[in-house]
Amino acid sequence: MINHPPLPHDHGHTPQDLSCPPAQQLQEAADCFRLLGDASRLRLFCLLCQCEECVINLSALMGMSSPALSHHLRQLKSCGLVVSRREGKEVYYRAADTPQARLLHQTALQLAYAEDGT
Amino acid sequence: MINHPPLPHDHGHTPQDLSCPPAQQLQEAADCFRLLGDASRLRLFCLLCQCEECVINLSALMGMSSPALSHHLRQLKSCGLVVSRREGKEVYYRAADTPQARLLHQTALQLAYAEDGT
DNA sequence: ACAACAATTAAACATATGTTTAATTATTTG
DNA sequence: CAAATAATTAAACATATGTTTAATTGTTGT
Numbered sequence: 032m033i034n035h036p037p038l039p040h041d042h043g044h045t046p047q048d049l050s051c052p053p054a055q056q057l058q059e060a061a062d063c064f065r066l067l068g069d070a071s072r073l074r075l076f077c078l079l080c081q082c083e084e085c086v087i088n089l090s091a092l093m094g095m096s097s098p099a100l101s102h103h104l105r106q107l108k109s110c111g112l113v114v115s116r117r118e119g120k121e122v123y124y125r126a127a128d129t130p131q132a133r134l135l136h137q138t139a140l141q142l143a144y145a146e147d148g149t
Numbered sequence: 150m151i152n153h154p155p156l157p158h159d160h161g162h163t164p165q166d167l168s169c170p171p172a173q174q175l176q177e178a179a180d181c182f183r184l185l186g187d188a189s190r191l192r193l194f195c196l197l198c199q200c201e202e203c204v205i206n207l208s209a210l211m212g213m214s215s216p217a218l219s220h221h222l223r224q225l226k227s228c229g230l231v232v233s234r235r236e237g238k239e240v241y242y243r244a245a246d247t248p249q250a251r252l253l254h255q256t257a258l259q260l261a262y263a264e265d266g267t
Numbered sequence: 268a269c270a271a272c273a274a275t276t277a278a279a280c281a282t283a284t285g286t287t288t289a290a291t292t293a294t295t296t297g
Numbered sequence: 298c299a300a301a302t303a304a305t306t307a308a309a310c311a312t313a314t315g316t317t318t319a320a321t322t323g324t325t326g327t
Contacts, residue, residue, distance in 0.1 A: 035210055036209070038202075038205075038206040038209050038210070039205050039206060039208075039209055040203060040205055040206050040239070042202075042203065042206075044200070044201065045200045045201075045202060045206070046199065046200060049196055049199050049200060049210070050199065051192055051195050051196065052195070052257075052258070052261035052262060054188070056261040056262065056263075057188055057191060057192055057195075057261055058188045059260070059261070060185075060191060060257050060260035060261040061185065061186055061187060061188040061190075061191045062186075063260055064182045064183070064185040064186040064191065064257075064260075065182070065183065065186025065187070066186070067178075067179065067182040067186075068179055068180075068182040068183025068184070068185075068186040069179060069183070069284090069285080070172070070175055070176045070179040071285085072179075072285095073175060073178060073179045073182065074169055074175055077168075077169050077170070077175075078167055078169065081164065081167050081168065082162070082163045082164055082167060083162065083163075084156075084160075084163060085158060085160065085303080085304090086303070086304060086305090087156075087157050087158055087302095087303070087304090088156040088157060088158050088160075088163065090157075091154070091156050091157055092153055092156070092167070095286090096286075096287070096288095097303080097304065097305085098286080098287075098288085098289095098304090098305075098306080099285070099286055099287075100304095101304065101305055101306080102285075102286080102305090102306095103285085105305085117293090117294090117304095119294065119295070119303090120293080120294050120295060120301095120302060120303045120304080121158070121294095121302095121303060121304085122303075122304065122305090130259075130263075131260060131263075134256060134259055134260065135256070135260075138252060138253070138256045139170075139178050139182075140170070141252055142177070142178035142181055142182075142249060142252065142253075143170035143174040143175055143177070143178040144170060144174065145174075145248075145249075187314090187315080189315085190315095203273080203274090204273070204274060204275090205272095205273070205274085213316090214316075214317070214318095215273080215274065215275085216274090216275075216276080216316080216317075216318080216319095217315070217316055217317075218274095219274065219275055219276080220275090220276095220315075220316080221315085223275085235274095235323090235324090237273090237324065237325070238271095238272060238273045238274085238323080238324050238325060239272095239273060239274085239324095240273075240274065240275090
């Protein structure tokens with residue numbers, strides 16, 4: 032709980048304690064949201080939640096160049112949303128098997144399909 | 150379900166049908182994520198999920214100028230995540246009472262506090 | 268009508284971001 | 298070892314974004 036300083040105006044309907052995640056955790060949550068805030072990357076993430084694929088096939092599926100895709104994959108990986116493994120010449124990517132990844136995937140689907148998610 | 154064209158490589162472990170929300174709905178979901186992809190805006194949204202406040206008080210709570218705040222509020226409003234009402238000289242903002250807003254708030258808290266959200 | 272306060276808008280600016288093109292690294296195969 | 302394929306990295310570019318400052322609009326009270 033965060034106890035905020037006195038406010039310029041007192042309208043009598045603001046709780047003295049407003050809970051808010053600490054700055055660092057808030058930033059990490061924001062980083063996850065930001066990654067999925069690009070339609071291409073969100074679609075990529077959704078694909079990677081359903082299959083494991085090499086970069087060339089992902090390029091074809093996404094209609095996007097390999098370098099562009101590599102860039103997005105690295106970002107998703109840096110936040111722990113996807114993982115990769117090399118097999119011969121190819122590197123396979125898939126969504127990470129973590130609570131965060133599952134949560135964000137479900138949230139994305141619920142947002143897109145407008146199902147009630149409460 | 151989306152039936153994708155043949156891929157450059159056949160590794161034998163990719164489903165022929167990969168479901169993905171239609172472009173427009175995907176874009177709307179991405180827009181919501183993008184809005185919460187900024188730490189300041191995410192914190193603002195969390196505050197507005199707990200109280201209704203005027204811009205000056207939100208400025209004080211956020212440690213941010215009124216114009217900067219107005220800018221963020223307009224974006225959150227344009228996506229339907231917050232609503233406003235004027236009362237005299239002041240305009241009060243609060244989180245929208247919609248499934249999307251509730252879903253995103255819960256997701257943000259779960260991400261930040263690292264609770265298992267599956 | 269005028270002054271004071273609240274909020275928004277507009278312009279300007281620096282920074283961040285997504286994509287392209289070209290170059291580089293890694294791995295397999297002839 | 299050289300050629301071919303897969304992936305990444307680097308440089309360059311245009312565009313988008315967050316914030317500041319200054320100007321404008323809206324509302325209340327004298």
